[in-house]
Amino acid sequence: MREVLLLCWRDTGHPQGGGSERYLEQVGAQLAARGIKVTLRTARYGGAARSETVDGIEISRAGGRYSVYPRALAAIAAGRLGFGPLAGINPDAVIDTQNGIPFFSRTVSGAPVTLLVHHCHREQWPVAGKLVGKIGWWVESWLSPRAHKNNQYLTVSLPSADELVDLGIDRERIAVVRNGADELPAGVDVGGDHSRTDHPSVCVLSRLVPHKQIEDALESVATLRPTVPGLHLDVVGGGWWEQNLRERAHELGIGDAVTFHGHVDEARKHELLGRAWVHVMPSRKEGWGLAVIEAAQHAVPTVGYRSSKGLTDSIVDGVTGILVGGTEVASTDVAALTEAVSTLLLDAEARTLLGEKARVRAGEFSWKHTGKGVHDVLVETAAGRHTSGLVAPVLLQLPLPLVGEGEYARTD
DSSP, rough: OOOOEESSSTTTTTTTTTTHHHHHHHHHHHHHTOOOOOEEEEEOOOOOSSOOOOOOEEEEEOOOTTHHHHHHHHHHHHTTTTTSTTTTOSSSEEEEEESOOOOOTHHHHHHHHEEHHHOOOTTTTGGGGGHHHHHHIIIIIIHHHHTTTSSEEEEHHHHHHHHHHTOOOOOGEEOOOOOOOOOOOOOOOOOOOTTSSSSOEEEEEEEOSSSHHHHHHHHHHHHHHTTTTTTTEEBOOOOTTHHHHHHHHHHTTTTGEEEEEEEOOOHHHHHHHHHOSSSEOSSOBBBSHHHHHHHHHOOOOOEEGGGBTTHHHHBBBBEEEEESSSSTOOOOOEEEEHHHHHHHHHHHHHHHHHHHHHHHHHOOOOOHHHHHHHHHHHHHHTTTTOEEEOOOOOOOOOSSSSSSOOOOOOOO
């Protein structure tokens, strides 16, 4: 394989960039390290260059939230004719990222397309407004499956694969390659008893947008504060919903018990995770939940909602963290979330046991493995063959059933 084109509506430098963008760029960096020419086409935002090279990836930017799609298609078509920002592009494979809406790149790319879907957006579309939400869900649930009826699909968790099957995608065309995890930054130690705060502390690592439901973590802290003296919540990450969350914290009377750290660098992020007793991820929907693994690197267990789907893969309930609530769509239970957080805060032995098992499991994930898995999928796609199931190396065998029987389908 000589050349790969990546398409995504944002990159990690975008103010609203998150885990899905990070996944794609880490995959791109791994492909570039193999000597493959990698081009990422994405939207432009304030302060961003029209083009630059990062980690071996040639990034081309143009368009905004919606215009990024037609402008990308036009750039690809022009590039194949020898002009424009993508002049001379001739990919062997394309990864078309569907963050609710795909690029429909097969219409102009002239190369096999792999559709990357982190999770379905049924629960998130209403945030876009009634009309846009209905159109978006129609595109995602009806138009896209039909337009890509012969294409390879790629997703990041087994629950997300199940969601795609529910939309009518053949399971034989769905490959699962889980997220990797960065090594700890230089100078940052693995968290443990030596790094924990003296007071009970909860951490949330997330983009601050409505569907992440950080309000649930605020309510939990407000409920527990009378019985857990000194309890403090660190909210790590930024986003356009931050002011609403600050106002909610004051309404709950816990303004002095919450610190909003905003965007922080990698070293500071891991320092804050290493200080925490418990990590909370109250998101309505996740494809995987990279923050779960990042917290686990510091032996910090995560509490989250079972209905988020992806967390049922990244959290092994009762082993590396706790899942609460039902499995129904958007089935959240703040009382149950609060009870689980309370259990871990007040039971040091249980918290330590889950944290240590989480730390061991976190060691199973690397971007090198992720990059190799996606590379294998693209090679098969370029050859006209489909890949299905979990594409992963044989990893650590823990004394408790951290994975389902037969889950690891491929080895290095």
